[in-house]
Amino acid sequence: MKKIVIIGGCAAGPKTAAKTKRVNPDNKVELYTMENMISYSACGMPYYIKGTIPSYQNLIIRTPEDFKKQGIDVFLNHKCTQILPDEKTVVFNTFKEDGSGETKRVEYDELVLCVGSKPYTPKIKNINLENIFHLKMLDDGIKIKEKMEKSKSAIILGGGYIAIEILEAFVKNGLQVTIVERNKEIMSQFDPEISAIIKDYIIKRDGKQVDFIMDDEIMEFIGTKEFEGAVTRNGRILHADMCVIAAGVVPNAELAREAGIEIGITGAIKTDNRMRTNIPHIWAAGDCTEENCLITKKPMYAALGTIANKQGRVVGINVNTEEKGVFEAFDGILGSAVTSYFDFSMSTTGLTETKAKIYAKNTNVEPISALVTKRDKAGYMPDSKSITVKLIADKRTGELLGAQAVGAGDADKRIYTVTSALKANLTVNEFLHLDLTYSPAFSSTIDPLLTAAYKLKEQIDK
Amino acid sequence: MKKIVIIGGCAAGPKTAAKTKRVNPDNKVELYTMENMISYSACGMPYYIKGTIPSYQNLIIRTPEDFKKQGIDVFLNHKCTQILPDEKTVVFNTFKEDGSGETKRVEYDELVLCVGSKPYTPKIKNINLENIFHLKMLDDGIKIKEKMEKSKSAIILGGGYIAIEILEAFVKNGLQVTIVERNKEIMSQFDPEISAIIKDYIIKRDGKQVDFIMDDEIMEFIGTKEFEGAVTRNGRILHADMCVIAAGVVPNAELAREAGIEIGITGAIKTDNRMRTNIPHIWAAGDCTEENCLITKKPMYAALGTIANKQGRVVGINVNTEEKGVFEAFDGILGSAVTSYFDFSMSTTGLTETKAKIYAKNTNVEPISALVTKRDKAGYMPDSKSITVKLIADKRTGELLGAQAVGAGDADKRIYTVTSALKANLTVNEFLHLDLTYSPAFSSTIDPLLTAAYKLKEQIDK
Numbered sequence: 001m002k003k004i005v006i007i008g009g010c011a012a013g014p015k016t017a018a019k020t021k022r023v024n025p026d027n028k029v030e031l032y033t034m035e036n037m038i039s040y041s042a043c044g045m046p047y048y049i050k051g052t053i054p055s056y057q058n059l060i061i062r063t064p065e066d067f068k069k070q071g072i073d074v075f076l077n078h079k080c081t082q083i084l085p086d087e088k089t090v091v092f093n094t095f096k097e098d099g100s101g102e103t104k105r106v107e108y109d110e111l112v113l114c115v116g117s118k119p120y121t122p123k124i125k126n127i128n129l130e131n132i133f134h135l136k137m138l139d140d141g142i143k144i145k146e147k148m149e150k151s152k153s154a155i156i157l158g159g160g161y162i163a164i165e166i167l168e169a170f171v172k173n174g175l176q177v178t179i180v181e182r183n184k185e186i187m188s189q190f191d192p193e194i195s196a197i198i199k200d201y202i203i204k205r206d207g208k209q210v211d212f213i214m215d216d217e218i219m220e221f222i223g224t225k226e227f228e229g230a231v232t233r234n235g236r237i238l239h240a241d242m243c244v245i246a247a248g249v250v251p252n253a254e255l256a257r258e259a260g261i262e263i264g265i266t267g268a269i270k271t272d273n274r275m276r277t278n279i280p281h282i283w284a285a286g287d288c289t290e291e292n293c294l295i296t297k298k299p300m301y302a303a304l305g306t307i308a309n310k311q312g313r314v315v316g317i318n319v320n321t322e323e324k325g326v327f328e329a330f331d332g333i334l335g336s337a338v339t340s341y342f343d344f345s346m347s348t349t350g351l352t353e354t355k356a357k358i359y360a361k362n363t364n365v366e367p368i369s370a371l372v373t374k375r376d377k378a379g380y381m382p383d384s385k386s387i388t389v390k391l392i393a394d395k396r397t398g399e400l401l402g403a404q405a406v407g408a409g410d411a412d413k414r415i416y417t418v419t420s421a422l423k424a425n426l427t428v429n430e431f432l433h434l435d436l437t438y439s440p441a442f443s444s445t446i447d448p449l450l451t452a453a454y455k456l457k458e459q460i461d462k
Numbered sequence: 463m464k465k466i467v468i469i470g471g472c473a474a475g476p477k478t479a480a481k482t483k484r485v486n487p488d489n490k491v492e493l494y495t496m497e498n499m500i501s502y503s504a505c506g507m508p509y510y511i512k513g514t515i516p517s518y519q520n521l522i523i524r525t526p527e528d529f530k531k532q533g534i535d536v537f538l539n540h541k542c543t544q545i546l547p548d549e550k551t552v553v554f555n556t557f558k559e560d561g562s563g564e565t566k567r568v569e570y571d572e573l574v575l576c577v578g579s580k581p582y583t584p585k586i587k588n589i590n591l592e593n594i595f596h597l598k599m600l601d602d603g604i605k606i607k608e609k610m611e612k613s614k615s616a617i618i619l620g621g622g623y624i625a626i627e628i629l630e631a632f633v634k635n636g637l638q639v640t641i642v643e644r645n646k647e648i649m650s651q652f653d654p655e656i657s658a659i660i661k662d663y664i665i666k667r668d669g670k671q672v673d674f675i676m677d678d679e680i681m682e683f684i685g686t687k688e689f690e691g692a693v694t695r696n697g698r699i700l701h702a703d704m705c706v707i708a709a710g711v712v713p714n715a716e717l718a719r720e721a722g723i724e725i726g727i728t729g730a731i732k733t734d735n736r737m738r739t740n741i742p743h744i745w746a747a748g749d750c751t752e753e754n755c756l757i758t759k760k761p762m763y764a765a766l767g768t769i770a771n772k773q774g775r776v777v778g779i780n781v782n783t784e785e786k787g788v789f790e791a792f793d794g795i796l797g798s799a800v801t802s803y804f805d806f807s808m809s810t811t812g813l814t815e816t817k818a819k820i821y822a823k824n825t826n827v828e829p830i831s832a833l834v835t836k837r838d839k840a841g842y843m844p845d846s847k848s849i850t851v852k853l854i855a856d857k858r859t860g861e862l863l864g865a866q867a868v869g870a871g872d873a874d875k876r877i878y879t880v881t882s883a884l885k886a887n888l889t890v891n892e893f894l895h896l897d898l899t900y901s902p903a904f905s906s907t908i909d910p911l912l913t914a915a916y917k918l919k920e921q922i923d924k
Contacts, residue, residue: 011907044842044902052903058842161901294897306900309907313916314895330895338899347899380506380520412904413875417882419898424886433776433792435756436881437800437809438768440506441514442874445473445771454775 001026004319005090005106007080008114009033010042011308012286012315014062016112017072019316027320029072030106032092034079035137038064043305045141046165049148050172056142078104080115083259085279110281110319113256113269114312117249117287117303122157126221131242135162136249144244148173151241155179155230157218158246159186161339164198166244168341171206178211178238180218180230189337191352193371194404197388201344201408213238249303251288264290266301273329274322275315283319285311292332294423295351295401296359302335334402334422338412343385347415350402350422353392359401366395370455374448376409378440385409391418391428391452395460398427405448414449428456463488466781467552467568469542470576471495472504473770474748474777476524478574479534481778489782491534492568494554496541497599500526505767507603508627511610512634518604540566542577545721547741572743572781575718575731576774579711579749579765584619588683593704597624598711606706610635613703617641617692619680620708621648623801626660628706630803633668640673640700642680642692651799653814655833656866659850663806663870675700711765713750726752728763735791736784737777745781747773754794756885757813757863758821764797796864796884800874805847809877812864812884815854821863828857832917836910838871840902847871853880853890853914860889860922867910876911890918 004020004027006013017031031038039062047053064074075092081103082091088108095101119134121127133144144166148154154170156163159181170177179186185195202210213236221243222229229239251268262278264270268290275283286308293300314330321327336349351359356367369392377384387407393400403418405411421431432453438445446454466482466489468475479493493500501524509515526536537554543565544553550570557563581596583589595606606628610616616632618625621643632639641648647657664672675698683705684691691701713730724740726732730752737745748770755762776792783789798811813821818829831854839846849869855862865880867873883893894915900907908916 041840041842041902041907043900043907044840047843047902052844053842304900306898306905306907310895310912313908332897334897336897336899338901338904340901340903345904347904349897349899378503378506380503380515381509382514410875412899413872413878415899416875417878419896420879420883420888420893421886423892423896424883424888426882426886430885431882433772434881434885435794435796435798435811436768437798437811437874437877438505438766439800439802440503440509441802442800442807442809443768445503445505445768446775450772 001028002109003028003030003107004110004112005108006031006112006114007090008116008286009035009038010040010114010116010286011305012312013112013114014039014067015309015312016114016285016316017067018070019313020319021070021072023317023320025071030075031067031072032075032078032080034077036076037138038062038067038074038076040138041305042136045135045138046162046169048141049145049166050169056138059138080255083111083255083261083282085259085282088281108281110283112315112319113282113284113288114286114308115252115255115288117251119245120248120250121245122217122247124218124221126223129221129223129227130225131227132221133242133244135166135244135246147242148175151175153177153240155238155240155243156246157243158248159183160189160246160248161337163246164339164341166246167202167210171209176209178213178240180213180216180232182215182217184215186212187346189348189352190346190404190406191354191390194388194390194406197406198341198344198346202341205342249287251290251301251303253288256284256288264299266290266299268301270299273331274318274327275311275330283315285315294332294334300333300335302333304337307333334419336415336419338415343408344406345411346406347412348402348404349415349419350400351392352402352404353390356392356401364396365401367401368393368395368456368459370452370459372448372452372455374451375444376407376411376448377442378444381440387411387414387448389414389448389452391449391456393428393456393460398429398460399425400428400431414447417449428453428460432457463490464571465490465492465569466572466574467570468493468574468576469552470578470748471497471500472502472578472748473767474774475574475576476501476529477771477774478576478747478778479529480532481775482781483532483534485779485782487533492537493529493534494537494540494542496539498538499600500524500529500536500538502600503767504598507597507600508624508631510603511607511628512631518600521600542717545573545717545723545744547721547744550743570743572745574777574781575744575746575750576748576770577714577717577750579713581707582710582712583707584679584709586680586683588685591683591685591689592687593689594683595704595706597628597706597708609704610637613637615639615702617700617702617705618708619705620710621645622651622708622710623799625708626801626803628708629664629672633671638671640675640702642675642678642694644677644679646677648674649808651810651814652808652866652868653816653852656850656852656868659868660803660806660808664803667804711749713752713763713765715750718746718750726761728752728761730763732761735793736780736789737773737792745777747777756794756796762795762797764795766799769795796881798877798881800877805870806868807873808868809874810864810866811877811881812862813854814864814866815852818854818863826858827863829863830855830857830918830921832914832921834910834914834917836913837906838869838873838910839904840906843902849873849876849910851876851910851914853911853918855890855918855922857922860891861887862890862893876909879911890915890922894919
């Protein structure tokens, strides 16, 4: 019997708790969170704000009572303040609604840190004004929705996945929205020409409601108590009822660092492929850890629910089985991600051409790419829609390096397919005649993916 | 400059013609077909009958005039009657509407046989009655639709892909339909428990309009001039206004056989991976050829438009480049296929468990399988739907052998993904943590595919 203490209540933590209890029901499993609820889908919050999901209650996957039935003890409102590896102890501050709280020491046999990430907060004057929001915890989602329903206009700082999802919600609710993005393109997880397609789609669909301010940044927020607007580096003065900061997230790694746990070059907790940190009996999983990129074999940071769940499962197994020399490995990720703006999906895996070119600087890789715009089904099917697929490969070896697909058609299906090709280091020649399922209602006789592969082959053969 | 003669006007033939002309515009390219139109999507015909596509004209991809512009000469109504390899000549019969016709000899430098397949016609008494249809050529589709619109009831002989697609059309048009299937399950391309799920769905949705007669077969058709009904082996007497025979197809290989071209054990023309037959300067592609199964490395027969198009492309290149020692290889297929019945999709790739067990008899393979029924998106998304995924692997090596997915949710996306895993011989352990894209609107944090892989791993580790 071991006592397994897990810190973090969103994705990786609850997954670890559930898995480890299933693997060995004799263990004592305790799950601590600083929030006042537990086990909810953070990725679902934009869909609650959009109104796709009627209530935030839908996002709660399991309650403390559900865990109790499984024999897992949940502790809400417990903020971890210190990790003491030598004493195998963690210190919590239990804060109560009345402002009181006390210090609590908890001993562990195995400690799993699933302490997640927090929104990146740029240094902007007056950033603490009311009606400036981040979207991280469930409470944030609830507050953004409440304010949105009373607002006529909004500023979104950032142009990535969360920004686009919030944008859809705001457009749906009739708000005038200004996106302020530091880069030259929104969605910089894609190559510039793909990002441009995404932006063009948004402008074409909702140009009357959406303004883009690119290559600029907010220097100061206007307002005394409440947010009233913002001033940008280029001197633009913007007024709006609310602002959402969606400038990415950073790992919660301070406590770990203070405890002597090794932090990687990405700023996140470093683990091996068993999810062990450098300190015995301390493990980590989810948004607080850095990942191994399966293409470059270099560390990368990706805060995503699916990775958190997979790692939670792995660590839940390994804390039990490792002493027998049995363990499950989590070898790394491809940086796969998807989202949509109304009917327009955008999906990516592996390296973009931009990233492949950076990667090429210190390797022998010679990135080449092919871009194809084609129908996602047989062209004569009335519901066929256009998608644009980009494939990136290494001219030298022919190995695929990455793929992006966007469009009103089924883009994500294509990227799903490339993930297993990348995992297997398939070359363009091997990928070329892939026996994809075909029927006019599902794809075209030669799938856009394969057309792109043909184009890559032409370049390789040159 | 070479003269390339291509016989066959549906998928592989037109694709070969277009590709070979593009690769070397100096060549003389002639395309012959016995039909009175050319280059149409045979796979699209059920969608024309269903009414998804307003006109059969939509199915015509390119007209003889389109080919002419590309410098390709098209000859309609030319039925090939003989191949004379020693003289590098083919003989055609040109039949005209008035019944007349003449014999025509055509010389070639390279001959490409894309002569397709024909419906399998079971030996049934009175099979030539009016209103008994096959669905093979465009004309057939037009006639079936015409008759359907005047009919109240129909019998479909067979329970495979085409049968299910015709069934949907008939149900949509208000017909009472009886399916007569020789096997114990419809859709025998799937494992029995998956076929049962498909049949249950059809019964649940349209049980009032659809009857299944399983494990039985039609022995005799009733009628004098026109079809009136049928009598089955088990003594069932059925009455209906029309009948469609959808009992599969067989390759058109007679002419090739007579000319000394090698026919494989499947009854289709045997080629190497360059699409060459055993006779110099004679090539073959599409439904008339047999394929190499990438899993068993044994010949298999699959008459599918996507394969025909891919092979047409390959042969179109190779007839030009092979003499330089450059060629493209078509190494084989996985038997991937997909269709749907209304919103319910059914998709498969690689070996079913049934086929894997047959394969295991002469190999060391130990087939194991895992079945998972799960939502295709985050469960809290209002449009998430259920899918059932089955994965098959070899317990000994861990290599994946095949996958099936069915359901009202996005099943085909999952099978697409498995095709590249099978192509790369990925093992369950490698597939387990695949970095699939995730967002609540597109998948679940742990995709059904991965849940099935986890289940397989448990069996492998036992």
